Amino acid sequence: MATFTPSEEQKQAINYNSDMVIIARPGSGKTSVLSCKVRNMVSELRPYQGIIAISFTNKASDELERRCKVDAFDTKASFFGTIDDFCLREIIYPFARQFLSLAEEVKTAKIRELPGSLTTMLPVTPLEEGSITNTISFLPFIKESLAQGFVPLEAVGMLAYYVVEKSIACKKYLKARYKAICVDEYQDSGYFQHQLFQTLKELGLTAIAVGDSDQSIYAFAKKDPKYLLALTLPGSGFEHFSITTNFRCHPSINDFALRLLNSNHPIPPTNDMRVFIKTINGDQRAMSQWLESAIPHLMEHYQVPSAARVAILCRHQHSARLIANNLSLSHQLLEDNPFEIAPTIEANLFSDLLKLRYDPKMTAESLIERACKFNLSSNERRKLRRTVLSCRTCLDSDLLVKVFTAASDLVGQKLAPAAVTELEGICADASKLRWFQRPSDNAVQIMTLHKAKGLEFELVFHADLYDHVLPSRIYPPGTYGQVIFENEIQCLNLHYVGVTRAVKACVLMTSNYRINGQNNVKNGEPSQFIGRNGAIALPINW
Secondary structure, three states: OOOOOOOHHHHHHHHOOOOEEEEEOOOOOHHHHHHHHHHHHHOOOOOOOEEEEEOOOHHHHHHHHHHHOHHHOOOOOOEEEOHHHHHHHHHHHHHHHHOOOOOOOOEEEOHHHOOHHHHOOOOOOOHHHOOOOOHHHHHHHHHHHHHOOEEEHHHHHHHHHHHHHHOHHHHHHHHHHEEEEEEOOHHHOOHHHHHHHHHHHHOOOEEEEEEOHHHOOOHHHOOOOHHHHHHOOOOOOOEEEEEOOOOOOOHHHHHHHHHHHOOOOOOOOOOOOOEEEEEEOOOHHHHHHHHHHHHHHHHHHOOOOOHHHEEEEEOOHHHHHHHHHOOOOOEEEOOOOOOOOOOHHHHHHHHHHHHHHHOOOOOHHHHHHHOOOOOOOHHHHHHHHHHHHHHHHOOHHHHHHHHHHHHHHHHOOOOOHHHHHHHHHHHOOHHHHHHHOOOOOOOEEEEEHHHHOOOOEEEEEEOOOEOOOOOOEOOOOOOOOOOOEOOHHHHHHHHHHHHOOEEEEEEEEEEOEEEOOOOOEEEOOEOOOOOHHHOOOEEOOO
């Protein structure tokens, strides 16, 4: 923490002690600002008190917690995790039994994993369109799911809000235990997360929201930046702060990205332009051939010390896979979790245990907390910790047994047969195990733009810049011949996120042909985002 010297904008946000919303641009140091705010607030609390720090992913949460605990700082009774983790651990599991019948053992599951006898109870209105006013129509489904031992993941927010509203004890607990709630990536909030945030504010917790509507890229999951923007309006009860300086990107990259969003943003003349464009003769496979020589050349030119600091970002997974399959440079392809059949809770446990094996930064304690094992004796906790850590130290031949045993002890009940079968297949397949390994220092990173959110790389190759891909199109009946983009703003945000992952240089990539998700070769017309608002990239002719 001693090495962080805040700017004036950052300092104002850190020092403000009431309800606030912070609009933070990419690379503006929001994690440093949040960690400073958390430490400042926690230092004034009693040992049994803490703050709630909500992040979008477990990885982001772990990083915020790590920064807050630098130099053995005591974060007291604070909570670090995702919104679903918080709702389950602090609201649903301890308080839902007061007025709802829960099975002795309950576990989370996606709706598609539930028995048909439960899903037939769902109302016609999709659960993602649930609100306070129509919660009552979902209650029979939720109550029966809980009685049979399931917490539907899609209903966690609705159920948590319902419990808080119904339980006086829950309100008293949250008010006594926590003094503030900080939510990062607030532009990715859903309806019930926003309602719960406002409720905690009404209970007296200091409410802090951090986000950037221009980085909203999860509309397909019903996440909406309107909730963040509502907090910035006059009369919202929140003081509005902006952190605008991008400390990450080279100035030419930052100006280019902002011009994409705003035609009035000035682009100063420069002899050191760092946004380039390369048009490939061929398709994504030909891109790989060009990248074979371009990556080492640009790494040397911009003094990038490690290939792990180089990323190839794609709109779709099939493009990422095509490039990876044809790239002979050492690389790591970040794919979707290979657990496709296993129920959600088992899939998450297996994934965490396998990541623990390869990532020395992960701790057994974090996995135990995520599994909500809070009432263990000291001996039980030590035994469980040893079981979990055995997944890191065992021989490859023992990995299946160790992961199965640790997962069984963490979940506290029999694992689904389909989950065990899938675990067996993954532990026996080195190509699938690679998904869980930490990137090599010599491996170029290949991933989708969505997976790159929150990350940064010194050198970025931003692929898939085609018409029909980024932005994508829709074809409503009766609109033949018309160009209608599918959620153009979300696509633009995704492009903006891709460009702003780059620290030293960004290369936009397109080609005159492309292979689509059905493995058909199509004409590769350039994206309409290329040259948008006069944001002109420097062509690469070699």
